[in-house]
Structures are given as C-alpha cells and as structure tokens.
Amino acid sequence: xxxxxxxxxxxxxxxGFSIVNEPSEADIVILNTxxxxxxxxxxxxxxxxxxxxxxxxxxxxxxxxxxxxxxxGTEIFTRAPFVDIVVGPQSIHTLPELIVKARKIKKQIINIxxxxxxxxxxxxxxxxxxxxxxxxxxxxxxxxxxFCSFCVVPYTSNYxx
Numbered sequence: 001x002x003x004x005x006x007x008x009x010x011x012x013x014x015x016g017f018s019i020v021n022e023p024s025e026a027d028i029v030i031l032n033t034x035x036x037x038x039x040x041x042x043x044x045x046x047x048x049x050x051x052x053x054x055x056x057x058x059x060x061x062x063x064x065x066x067x068x069x070x071x072x073g074t075e076i077f078t079r080a081p082f083v084d085i086v087v088g089p090q091s092i093h094t095l096p097e098l099i100v101k102a103r104k105i106k107k108q109i110i111n112i113x114x115x116x117x118x119x120x121x122x123x124x125x126x127x128x129x130x131x132x133x134x135x136x137x138x139x140x141x142x143x144x145x146x147f148c149s150f151c152v153v154p155y156t157s158n159y160x161x
Contacts, residue, residue, distance in 0.1 A: 001034045001066055004092055008032060008065065011096055024054050028061040028099065033068035040068050048080045055082055061103055065092055070112050077108050088112035 008030055009019060023029050029051050033044055044064065054060055063085040064076050070088035077083060084102045087095055091111040102109050 001032050004066060004089055005032045008092055008095060011093065012099065015096055015099060023051055023060075026054075026060065028063065029054075030063040030065055030095075033064065033066035035067035035071050041072055044068050044072075044076075045079055048083065052080070052082050061085070061099065063087065063095070063099070065089070065095070073112050074110060077110070081108075084108060086110040086112065088114075090114050 012028075012030075017028060020026050031044060031047060031051075033040060035041075048062070048064075051060070051062055055062060061084045062082065064072075064080075064083055065085075065087045066089050069076065069086045070090075073086065076086050085095075085098050085108070087098060088111065091113055094111055098109050098111060
C-alpha cells in the first residue's frame with residue numbers, strides 16, 4: 001500500500017488537495033487499505049465509525065481504497081452508507097475523476113474493476129522513485145500468485161498467473 005498511497009497523494013494534488021495531520025482538518029479522507037492484515041475489514045469499519053463523527057460536522061468526502069475495498073465491494077456501502085467512494089487497487093488511477101464526480105453528484109461511486117489498461121500505464125511510476133533510496137517499488141498485489149496459506153492477496157487481486 002505504500003506505493004499506492006504515494007500514487008494517490010500525487011494524483012489528487014492537481015485537484016488542490018494536500019496531506020493534513022488530522023482527519024478533522026480534511027476535506028476528503030482516503031483510507032488506503034491492505035487486506036493482508038489480520039481483521040483488516042473490521043479495523044476499516046472501526047475507523048470509518050470515527051470518521052463518520054467528523055463527517056457529521058462538516059462536508060467531508062470519504063474514500064475507501066485498496067485491497068479491502070476490492071474484497072468488500074458494495075458491502076462497504078451497506079455497512080457504512082456514508083462512504084462516498086470505493087475504489088480497488090487496480091483502479092486508483094481513476095480516483096481524481098471519481099472524487100470530482102462524487103462531490104458533484106452527491107452519490108456513492110464504486111470502481112473495483114480490473115481494467116484492461118493497467119494503472120501503471122496511466123501513472124508515471126518513475127515520478128515516485130526518483131527521490132527514493134530504492135530503484136523501484138514492487139506492488140505484491142499486482143501479481144503474486146503463490147496462494148500462501150496466510151495471505152489473501154491472490155484472491156483479491158484477480159491474478160491467476
């Protein structure tokens with residue numbers, strides 16, 4: 001999720017958004033989730049409950065992104081109907097247009113598709129590695145097909161090698 005979080009941060013900057021320290025300072029909250037962690041979905045819903053309290057006091061757009069979004073899909077809207085956008089890891093490059101649309105039409109939007117175009121075709125990945133001490137980031141959810149007993153990534157990534 002580190003690389004995807006960097007991508008998300010950079011692709012929403014042109015919309016005028018920047019990182020803030022507290023959700024109460026935000027106009028949009030993006031929860032970029034990892035389904036590998038134990039009880040990831042329940043931790044997400046717990047955090048959404050805290051964010052909902054903030055949303056009740058201000059106009060706040062709430063986005064759930066990443067692997068939990070992919071795995072849970074519309075269940076997120078069922079359990080947390082105040083969420084505005086659900087976007088899977090394969091579709092994060094569409095986040096700017098989803099944010100603009102959700103804020104305009106005031107309806108829930110979901111994009112958990114596995115599009116033919118790769119998100120890496122739509123995003124200049126080199127931009128995220130130029131100031132890093134690493135030469136590349138490898139996103140496991142983009143291609144691991146080992147089906148380890150402890151891991152859900154191959155089941156939520158739709159990659160069957």
